[in-house]
Amino acid sequence: MESLSDSDIMENVRDGQVEKLAILFERHHVKIFNFFLRLTGSHDLSEDLVQDVFIRILKYRSSYEGKGRFTVWMYRVARNVHVDHLRKNKGTYNLEDQFEEPESEEDSPMHALEQKKDKELIQKALSQLPVKKREALILSRFQDMKYKEIAELFGCREGTIKASIHRAVKQLGEIYLELQGGVPS
Amino acid sequence: MTCSNIQERFVEYLTGQLSEKESEEIRAHVAECSDCRRELESLTEIWTKLGVLKEERPGDRLRTRFYSMLETYKLAEEEKIRKEREGLFSRLKNLWPRKPVFQFALTLGMLVLGLVIGNVWTVIPQQETVNTALADEVQTMRQTLAASLIDQGSASERLQGINMSYTLVDPDDKLLDKLLSTLNSDPSVNVRLAAVEALYLFHDHPKVKKGLIDSLSRQSSPMVQAALIDLMVSIRERRAVDALKSLLEQEDLNPEIKDRAEKGIQRLSF
Numbered sequence: 001m002e003s004l005s006d007s008d009i010m011e012n013v014r015d016g017q018v019e020k021l022a023i024l025f026e027r028h029h030v031k032i033f034n035f036f037l038r039l040t041g042s043h044d045l046s047e048d049l050v051q052d053v054f055i056r057i058l059k060y061r062s063s064y065e066g067k068g069r070f071t072v073w074m075y076r077v078a079r080n081v082h083v084d085h086l087r088k089n090k091g092t093y094n095l096e097d098q099f100e101e102p103e104s105e106e107d108s109p110m111h112a113l114e115q116k117k118d119k120e121l122i123q124k125a126l127s128q129l130p131v132k133k134r135e136a137l138i139l140s141r142f143q144d145m146k147y148k149e150i151a152e153l154f155g156c157r158e159g160t161i162k163a164s165i166h167r168a169v170k171q172l173g174e175i176y177l178e179l180q181g182g183v184p185s
Numbered sequence: 186m187t188c189s190n191i192q193e194r195f196v197e198y199l200t201g202q203l204s205e206k207e208s209e210e211i212r213a214h215v216a217e218c219s220d221c222r223r224e225l226e227s228l229t230e231i232w233t234k235l236g237v238l239k240e241e242r243p244g245d246r247l248r249t250r251f252y253s254m255l256e257t258y259k260l261a262e263e264e265k266i267r268k269e270r271e272g273l274f275s276r277l278k279n280l281w282p283r284k285p286v287f288q289f290a291l292t293l294g295m296l297v298l299g300l301v302i303g304n305v306w307t308v309i310p311q312q313e314t315v316n317t318a319l320a321d322e323v324q325t326m327r328q329t330l331a332a333s334l335i336d337q338g339s340a341s342e343r344l345q346g347i348n349m350s351y352t353l354v355d356p357d358d359k360l361l362d363k364l365l366s367t368l369n370s371d372p373s374v375n376v377r378l379a380a381v382e383a384l385y386l387f388h389d390h391p392k393v394k395k396g397l398i399d400s401l402s403r404q405s406s407p408m409v410q411a412a413l414i415d416l417m418v419s420i421r422e423r424r425a426v427d428a429l430k431s432l433l434e435q436e437d438l439n440p441e442i443k444d445r446a447e448k449g450i451q452r453l454s455f
């Protein structure tokens with residue numbers, strides 16, 4: 001069973017075989033969902049944003065050029081969807097909505113509670129990073145994107161991304177420490 | 186190399202994007218330089234901490250919404266093409282003259298013209314045929330989609346393709362062949378089981394019936410064997426008796442399957 005590349009499939013979608021978008025959906029929706037989840041901390045909102053990404057891919061399918069990795073193009077759409085959402089909602093998230101997911105069963109209740117607190121804290125720290133830094137950090141930490149690809153996605157030099165992600169991690173560490181009640185070094 | 190050069194590569198070091206040689210350079214530097222060591226330690230700590238944000242699964246509603254959006258989009262595209270055709274038709278109607286004499290002349294002219302181009306031009310479809318054409322289009326779309334998903338590399342994509350084929354009224358031979366070969370040779374038991382379910386829906390098709398009977402001897406998983414036996418019994422397929430008998434001759438047949446096959450033969454032999 002030989003799989004077509006994402007790019008080949010997207011070219012088919014562009015050229016009128018829109019039903020093939022389903023293959024791209026099956027391949028990528030969990031990844032994009034988690035990109036949004038880490039970016040926003042909200043389960044429901046992230047589902048809505050994923051849906052928006054695929055609507056836009058259809059709408060702008062004719063602009064797909066087939067250059068570079070499909071995922072770079074897809075994350076570009078995803079970033080735009082997120083930015084538009086922020087614009088509409090002036091950057092506020094419903095913090096109540098965060099992490100209603102049940103923890104895995106093997107954890108003891110104490111451990112689960114601790115983990116939940118940890119998760120909330122790190123998510124809160126993340127949300128205090130400026131959007132661009134947050135995006136770059138998430139892409140490199142969780143979405144298997146290389147500096148080169150992130151640079152292509154952001155339309156800037158690789159060196160800039162390198163430095164910016166480095167600063168983002170540092171800054172995140174400071175925010176996290178602060179939230180924990182410690183003193184930033 | 187300066188400390189800031191080294192520190193700039195820490196994230197790449199953490200994500201494993203550096204070569205062995207470059208990583209060695211980092212390790213050698215931090216062994217000597219306590220500033221950089223402290224910096225790397227604190228970065229590593231927060232980097233690891235981020236790991237609590239585990240990958241999560243979206244709800245099922247996301248998939249449902251996506252597929253209905255895709256279908257709506259496809260139908261809207263079809264509608265657009267149809268409107269364009271109709272628009273052309275009504276513009277032609279406006280050219281129709283009021284006076285009977287001219288009407289007659291025009292009709293005659295059109296008749297001649299029609300005879301000439303009739304061989305080349307396809308007839309503009311009527312309203313009802315457009316509606317059935319639209320329904321057919323949905324079927325065809327689902328069919329293509331199911332077939333292309335079944336061809337994909339991951340088991341979840343293939344499962345999705347099989348699920349999609351459940352919704353078809355009358356799948357074509359190509360898709361049925363695909364489902365049958367999936368049943369016989371897919372590496373995943375779950376995918377093979379889903380194929381049994383899908384083929385059950387189309388068991389009236391002679392090709393499917395034969396394929397299902399033939400498949401009994403090819404299955405090694407007791408789960409798939411059990412599903413096939415149950416299917417034969419529920420569609421009362423008497424021709425399966427022979428296949429069940431030869432299944433019983435297999436060495437190291439799972440005792441539960443043996444039992445099920447024997448009962449199946451009894452029920453089918455009445």
Ligand SMILES: [Zn+2]
Pocket residue numbers: 187188191214218219220221222
């Ligand atoms: Zn140093």
